[in-house]
Amino acid sequence: MKTKAEIEASLPQLKDEHVQLLKRLSNASGVTWDEGEIRSMVLEQVKPLADDVKVDVMGSVIALKRGTGTDRLKVLVAAHMDEIGFVVTVDDGDGLYQFAIVGGVDVRQLPGKPVLIGKNRVPGVIGARAIHLTTAAQRKEAIPLETLRLDVGEGKVEVGDRVVFATEFWQTERSLFGKAMDDRVGVVTLIEMLKNNPDNIDLYAAFTVQEEIGLRGAQVAAYNIEPDIAIAIDATPAFDFPSEGEKENVTYRTRLGDGPAIYVMDGATLSDPRLVSHFVHAGNEYSIPFQLRQAGPGGTDAGAMHRQRAGIPSISISVPNRNAHTAIGVVYKEDWEHLLQLLHAGLSSINPGILAQER
Amino acid sequence: MAEVKNFLKEIISLPGLSGYEAPVREAIARHWEPLVDELQVSRLGSLEALKRGRGTEPRHSILLAGHMDAVGLIVTQVKGRFLRITDLNGVDPRVLPGQPVVVHGRKELHGVVIQPPDNLVEDHKNRAPFGIEELYVDVGMEAEELEELVHSGSMVSFATTPIEMGEDILAGHTMDDRTAVAAITYCLEILRKRIHSWDVWAVATVQEETAYAGAYTSGFSLKPDLAIAIDVTHAKGPGTSEKSIPDLGKGVALGQGPNVNRGLYDRFKKLVEELEIPHQVDVMASHSGTDAFALQVIRGGRASMVLSIPLRYMHTPVEVVSMKDIRRVGRLLAEFITDLDDTILEELQKEVEA
Numbered sequence: 001m002k003t004k005a006e007i008e009a010s011l012p013q014l015k016d017e018h019v020q021l022l023k024r025l026s027n028a029s030g031v032t033w034d035e036g037e038i039r040s041m042v043l044e045q046v047k048p049l050a051d052d053v054k055v056d057v058m059g060s061v062i063a064l065k066r067g068t069g070t071d072r073l074k075v076l077v078a079a080h081m082d083e084i085g086f087v088v089t090v091d092d093g094d095g096l097y098q099f100a101i102v103g104g105v106d107v108r109q110l111p112g113k114p115v116l117i118g119k120n121r122v123p124g125v126i127g128a129r130a131i132h133l134t135t136a137a138q139r140k141e142a143i144p145l146e147t148l149r150l151d152v153g154e155g156k157v158e159v160g161d162r163v164v165f166a167t168e169f170w171q172t173e174r175s176l177f178g179k180a181m182d183d184r185v186g187v188v189t190l191i192e193m194l195k196n197n198p199d200n201i202d203l204y205a206a207f208t209v210q211e212e213i214g215l216r217g218a219q220v221a222a223y224n225i226e227p228d229i230a231i232a233i234d235a236t237p238a239f240d241f242p243s244e245g246e247k248e249n250v251t252y253r254t255r256l257g258d259g260p261a262i263y264v265m266d267g268a269t270l271s272d273p274r275l276v277s278h279f280v281h282a283g284n285e286y287s288i289p290f291q292l293r294q295a296g297p298g299g300t301d302a303g304a305m306h307r308q309r310a311g312i313p314s315i316s317i318s319v320p321n322r323n324a325h326t327a328i329g330v331v332y333k334e335d336w337e338h339l340l341q342l343l344h345a346g347l348s349s350i351n352p353g354i355l356a357q358e359r
Numbered sequence: 360m361a362e363v364k365n366f367l368k369e370i371i372s373l374p375g376l377s378g379y380e381a382p383v384r385e386a387i388a389r390h391w392e393p394l395v396d397e398l399q400v401s402r403l404g405s406l407e408a409l410k411r412g413r414g415t416e417p418r419h420s421i422l423l424a425g426h427m428d429a430v431g432l433i434v435t436q437v438k439g440r441f442l443r444i445t446d447l448n449g450v451d452p453r454v455l456p457g458q459p460v461v462v463h464g465r466k467e468l469h470g471v472v473i474q475p476p477d478n479l480v481e482d483h484k485n486r487a488p489f490g491i492e493e494l495y496v497d498v499g500m501e502a503e504e505l506e507e508l509v510h511s512g513s514m515v516s517f518a519t520t521p522i523e524m525g526e527d528i529l530a531g532h533t534m535d536d537r538t539a540v541a542a543i544t545y546c547l548e549i550l551r552k553r554i555h556s557w558d559v560w561a562v563a564t565v566q567e568e569t570a571y572a573g574a575y576t577s578g579f580s581l582k583p584d585l586a587i588a589i590d591v592t593h594a595k596g597p598g599t600s601e602k603s604i605p606d607l608g609k610g611v612a613l614g615q616g617p618n619v620n621r622g623l624y625d626r627f628k629k630l631v632e633e634l635e636i637p638h639q640v641d642v643m644a645s646h647s648g649t650d651a652f653a654l655q656v657i658r659g660g661r662a663s664m665v666l667s668i669p670l671r672y673m674h675t676p677v678e679v680v681s682m683k684d685i686r687r688v689g690r691l692l693a694e695f696i697t698d699l700d701d702t703i704l705e706e707l708q709k710e711v712e713a
Contacts, residue, residue, distance in 0.1 A: 095524075096597060108474065108488055112454030112675040114522045114530065123522045125530045125679065127672035129598030131451040132648070139451055142488050149597035151671065151679060154525025167459070168520065170469055175499025177459075177471060239476050241495065242439045247481050256440075257501070322497060327457040328471040330499050 001069065001200050007348045008286060012196050014337035019171060021045070022188045026169040026178035029116060031085035031102050031162035035059055035209045038081040042187060042207045049194040050205070056224060060217040061207040067199040073352055076204045076227035076312070077193060077343075078218050078301040079186030079234070080211030083179070084325050086163035088117065088150065097124075097150040099163060103212035108142050109326045115150065118161030124152035165327035174332060181329035182235035183211065185319050189233050189340055198348040211301055215268065218301035222308040228355060229275065230314040232300035233343070235321035235329065236261045236293055253296055254320040256332045259289030260339035263316040266296065268303025272313035274357050279317060282346040289338050293318070313355065317343060363682050363689075364529055366390065367541045368521045370427075371533045374463065376514050377428040377448050377569045380404050384427060387540055387563050394547040395561065405573040406563040407581060410547065414556030414701070421699065422560040422583035423546065423692060424574050424650040425539025426567030426590070429532070430674050432460065432496075432515035439502045441495040444472075444515060448568035452491040454675045459518040462498055464509035469518060470498035519676040527608065527682050534678035536567065538668045538685050539589035545689025550696060557584075557699040564650055574650035578657040584704055585623070586663045588614075588651035589688060591680070592641045594669035605669040608681035610637030611688050614665025618647035618655055622710040623664045626703075627695065634694060636687050641667045662707050666691065 002010070030038035042061050047053055050063035061081070066072075084103030091097055101107070111128035126148055131139075150163065169178035178184075190205045197203050204225045208217035211234075222230055240255040254261045262279050263271050283290040293316075306314035319339050322330040375383030384406045388398055395408040406427070412418050430450055436443035442462065446452075456474040461467050473495045477485045480493055496515060498505065517532035524530055543561050550559065560581045564573030578586060592614075593599060594607040605612040613627055631638040646652060647665050655663040666688050671679040 095528075106456075106474075108453065108486075109457045112458065112672070112677050114519060114677055123524055123530075125522060125524070125672070125677035127597055127677055127679065128451065128454050128675050130593055130673035130675070131449055132673060133593060133599060134451060139453060140487060142486060143453055143598075147598060151530075151597065152524055153528030153530070153679065165457075166522065172469065172499055174501070174504075177469070177499065239479065241441065241475050241479055244479070244481060247479070249479055251476070251478060256499075323457070323471060323473045328459060330471065330497055332499070 001351060002348055007345055010196065012192060012340045012344055014333055014340060018188055018192060022176065022184055023169040025184040025187055026180050029121065029162065029164045030081055030083050031164060032082040032210050032212045034162040035081045042081065045191050046194055056220060058217045058220045059209045060221050062221060062225065063194055063205040065194050065197045065203045067201050069200045071352055073201045073350060074204065074228045075201045075347060076206055076222060076225050076230040076305065077190055078206040078208050078221065078230065078232050078305065079190040080183045080208045080217065080301060081187060082209055082212050084212050088157055088159050088161045088163060091159055092149065095152045095154065097157065099150050101145065104325055107145050110148055111143050113327055114166035115163050116166045117150065117152065117157045117163045122152055122155040122157050123166060124150045124155060127151055167327050176331045176333060177328055179327055181321050181331050182324050185235055185331060185336055186233035192340055193343060196344065198344060201347055201350065208301055215299060215301050215304035219304035219308065222305035222312060226309060227312060230302065230305040230312045232302040232305065232316040234300040234316060234318040235324060236318035237298065237324045238320040238322045251294065251296060253294045254291055256320050256322055256335060258291040259335055260342050261291050261293035261318045261320055263293045264295060266298045268299030269306055269314060269316065271315040272359065274354050274359060275313055275315040278350060278354055279315065279342060279346045282349055283342055286345040288341045288345060290342055363541050363545060363685050366544060367529060367537060370537045370540060371521060371531045374516045375427055375429050376431040376516060377566045379514055380427050380565045384563060387427060390544055391547065391561065394551060401577055401580065403572055403576050404565045405577050407577055408561040410550060410559040412555050412557040418558045419584040420558035420560055421696060422562060422578065422581055422586040422654065423543050424562050424564050424586065424588045424654060425543050426536045426573060426650060427540055427563040428565050428568055429516065430568055431517060434509055434513040434515060435511055437506055437509055440500060440505060441497055442509060443492065444494060444496055445491055449674055452494065453488045455494055458676055460496060461516045461518045462496060462509055463514045463516065466508055468498040468508065470496050473497050517676040528679060529682065530677045530679045532676040532678065534670055534680045535591045535673055538591055538680050542589050542668065542685045542688040545686055546692040549690060549693035553693065553697045555697050555699065557696060559696055567650055571650055571653035574653035575657050578654045582658065584661060586651065586654035586661055588649040588654060588665050590649040590665065590667055591670040591673065592667035593673055594671045596671040605639045605641055607669045607671055607679065608683055610639050610684065611691055612639050612641035612667035612669055614641050614643055614647055614667055616643030616647060617645060618643065618651040619664050620662035620707060622707040623662045627664060630695060631691060636691055
């Protein structure tokens with residue numbers, strides 16, 4: 001086990017190469033069940049880093065990086081490759097197509113958006129009736145999915161093609177903007193962990209599929225890996241808006257700038273309290289900002305992992321993501337850097353003794 | 360103009376919200392400069408370009424108007440790390456959540472429109488769309504940073520990049536009415552190789568979306584004998600149930616209604632038929648919602664016409680247009696101008712009196 005000084009010296013910094021990799025992954029298409037493009041980018045990254053890499057029957061990438069110490073914990077860390085999006089369902093002719101939503105997308109986020117369709121990334125748009133042709137009463141009702149169409153002009157797409165928002169990633173001094181920050185930030189984080197691995201553990205990095213439709217890739221991965229503990233790295237919603245009038249914002253969940261979010265409870269998991277204490281302690285010990293995510297709905301791969309086999313102590317640690325599950329999410333770079341550091345510090349200081357404590 | 364599509368992609372990517380058209384005006388001026396004899400900027404900011412005819416002085420003149428101002432948003436309040444907004448000139452708030460925008464503060468700030476969760480807004484019906492005053496713009500900054508750079512009244516443009524949907528179809532914001540500027544530019548290119556007797560005033564007008572202010576003022580000061588407004592019109596598509604409105608890519612839509620001179624309409628109808636230019640009728644029951652509304656009546660009135668380019672999803676950031684329709688309008692304008700002679704004004708007057 002490294003000393004505190006050694007761990008401090010090895011804490012990762014957020015570098016431009018991380019942001020550039022996130023940009024590539026954010027702009028790529030990987031709607032649930034169509035993760036191939038992301039998978040090949042992940043494989044290209046992890047093959048030179050890991051001791052063993054395989055793709056499981058679901059399509060998740062499992063990369064193992066062994067530690068060097070004795071008495072190593074077997075730690076599964078999961079980040080999901082898939083993203084929310086759409087699928088083409090009916091060809092209406094004339095370049096117009098009906099479509100269905102994949103994952104949790106608010107129908108109010110759809111009108112007026114450019115999209116990319118299928119393997120060939122055919123450009124299209126989701127239009128909306130011109131304001132001139134609507135009444136004030138109509139504008140008080142959300143435009144139902146049934147009346148929206150993908151319009152591809154002269155393009156050609158197929159029923160069954162998966163569809164993503166056509167967002168181009170950009171960054172400012174403080175922030176990152178793009179689609180699928182949920183969970184491509186997690187994917188890049190996990191790749192960085194393989195690069196700069198805590199060598200007191202055996203790190204099983206699982207780049208999972210099908211998180212957005214029910215945590216299904218993680219379920220299979222956790223069963224097969226059979227780890228001692230499991231951690232889901234994800235992007236967690238930040239509803240950190242100002243309070244309006246008398247109404248206090250009591251359900252902000254997380255706030256940008258307050259650091260990575262350690263979960264105690266969400267809609268799918270009660271985190272293992274020993275792991276919560278451990279990471280809270282690590283944050284304090286190494287002066288890494290963090291926040292405790294407010295309890296509330298939602299779920300991460302931890303929801304599937306913690307109840308595999310006879311039970312796997314699990315936790316989620318996520319980057320706050322404003323405007324999640326839309327065309328453009330917002331993440332603070334400092335929160336991402338602190339996520340990298342908290343994971344590194346926490347795992348570098350973990351040992352099997354943690355599981356000997358009573359839960 | 361190398362190509363309509365490239366020209367259009369260039370000019371829709373430049374800001375030019377109503378009242379703040381300078382960035383796009385400068386680009387249009389660069390393209391028009393080699394095509395015309397004189398360029399001037401009106402007191403309200405419209406770009407007025409004169410291409411002289413070969414007729415003997417005093418020559419008649421025709422004014423072609425395409426508005427260069429864009430729809431967009433304006434900041435109403437800096438609220439902590441967020442901006443409150445309203446619309447400048449006619450945007451359905453339902454198309455705003457998740458849109459990329461540029462805030463024209465002390466610096467240009469790229470950000471996104473965000474809708475709050477339903478439970479955070481008092482008296483909000485769950486799953487109902489939010490009013491524009493309940494939405495935020497987020498530029499990913501801390502409150503102290505933001506206060507330095509943005510204030511109530513800062514303008515906000517759409518920042519969606521142009522989307523090519525095949526050779527002929529382009530989508531993006533501000534196709535209304537930069538497509539008209541493209542059509543006028545195409546016309547000027549054709550006229551370069553033509554002999555015409557009338558003077559031509561090509562005008563990229565300002566503030567059409569708010570008050571037709573550019574059309575009123577250029578119509579006043581340039582004293583044209585005839586005026587043609589080029590604008591976009593609703594095309595058939597998802598969300599429209601109307602059967603009779605024009606179809607995308609199916610040709611020039613000839614404006615037919617009170618803002619149009621009947622005789623001029625008939626001449627354009629005859630001309631498109633002779634030239635076999637695909638065309639359709641754009642019936643305008645009352646107000647055309649174009650610069651012709653002003654050009655027809657300012658300074659004693661004149662015969663006016665509306666030529667429309669069919670467009671889907673008007674005033675959204677993904678307006679869809681056909682390059683063919685733009686070229687058809689440009690060519691029709693050039694042919695009409697080439698044919699103008701000394702007799703048309705008298706004939707039109709006789710037809711009004713008949």
